[in-house]
Ligand SMILES: CC(=O)CC(=O)SCCNC(=O)CCNC(=O)[C@H](O)C(C)(C)COP(=O)(O)OP(=O)(O)OC[C@H]1O[C@@H](n2cnc3c(N)ncnc32)[C@H](O)[C@@H]1OP(=O)(O)O
């Protein structure tokens with residue numbers, strides 16, 4: 001199936017990034033958010049990143065305006081009627097995602113593929129909320145989307161070969177590298193990354209070292225580009241907690257229990273960079 005028109009649901013950090021790379025690769029993109037302010041903020045962030053690319057000489061001013069012209073805002077899920085592919089990137093919550101997929105299933109054309117950028121939730125269960133489970137798939141981009149090369153492609157139990165091949169080809173068109181993984185909690189990326197981040201939080205919680213020193217150890221000792229607590233703030237502490245909860249519940253193993261300090265920070269609204277405070281203070 002040939003994909004031309006894409007709709008991205010959720011104009012947060014991931015949704016905006018996904019919309020940007022799709023538009024840069026020539027797709028017509030509708031960026032949707034139920035919150036007008038969030039939608040405008042997402043579009044503004046894209047414009048800012050593209051302007052930075054122009055300043056650096058990595059993109060011409062003309063390419064920037066062509067890219068921006070391929071992006072349109074949407075405040076109505078019914079706009080999915082004009083799309084070949086919908087990529088959902090809202091909060092990491094099964095009820096929220098299944099409700100959106102149920103609605104999208106009514107509005108999107110019969111041939112359209114419905115993809116989720118979920119970090120950890122079962123694609124099989126999201127697919128089961130629709131009448132087209134064979135056309136539902138996980139398309140897990142990494143943050144920051146314009147920079148990171150990987151897209152984890154997750155097949156639900158019901159995902160058809162045709163759907164998988166279309167999404168794999170689309171990922172290539174986005175100049176990203178697809179890696180196919182099975183539908184298990186956290187897939188590969190977050191099954192490995194998130195317990196490390198959670199352990200880094202325990203290290204602070206138990207007073208072994210400060211956040212700065214934990215990050216210093218992992219940057220200087222292991223050559224990680226960001227320390228785990230800087231990375232947790234960057235991902236969003238709410239998202240980190242939701243992923244740990246999915247791992248904990250999905251595997252039923254106490255090794256995945258979320259650190260109480262992570263829970264406390266999320267309850268306080270300290271969500272990391274996006275809220276201005278997490279393990280570090282921003283601006
Ligand atoms: C939670 C999940 O489900 C899955 C996930 O996504 S887990 C998170 C995965 N991501 C990571 O692990 C990121 C780890 N960090 C890194 O790789 C790097 O720190 C980084 C690429 C983010 C920044 O790199 P850096 O060398 O430290 O900083 P810097 O030199 O300022 O940036 C490098 C490039 O990235 C760009 N960049 C940095 N942050 C960016 C952002 N938020 N959005 C877009 N571009 C960004 C910069 O503009 C720069 O671009 P150019 O090369 O064109 O100049």
Ligand SMILES: NC(=O)C1=CN([C@@H]2O[C@H](COP(=O)(O)OP(=O)(O)OC[C@H]3O[C@@H](n4cnc5c(N)ncnc54)[C@H](OP(=O)(O)O)[C@@H]3O)[C@@H](O)[C@H]2O)C=CC1
Nearest residue numbers: 010011012013014015035038089090091092118119143235
């Ligand atoms: N952060 C990361 O590093 C990565 C995240 N992901 C996944 O991408 C998805 C989005 O994450 P991210 O972009 O970081 O999160 P953000 O918090 O930046 O954005 C979340 C989006 O979800 C919307 N939203 C929140 N609650 C609801 C709701 N009840 N109904 C509909 N929409 C809602 C928000 O809208 P509003 O602004 O109006 O609240 C916002 O557009 C999650 O599934 C996450 O696991 C995947 C890879 C990496």
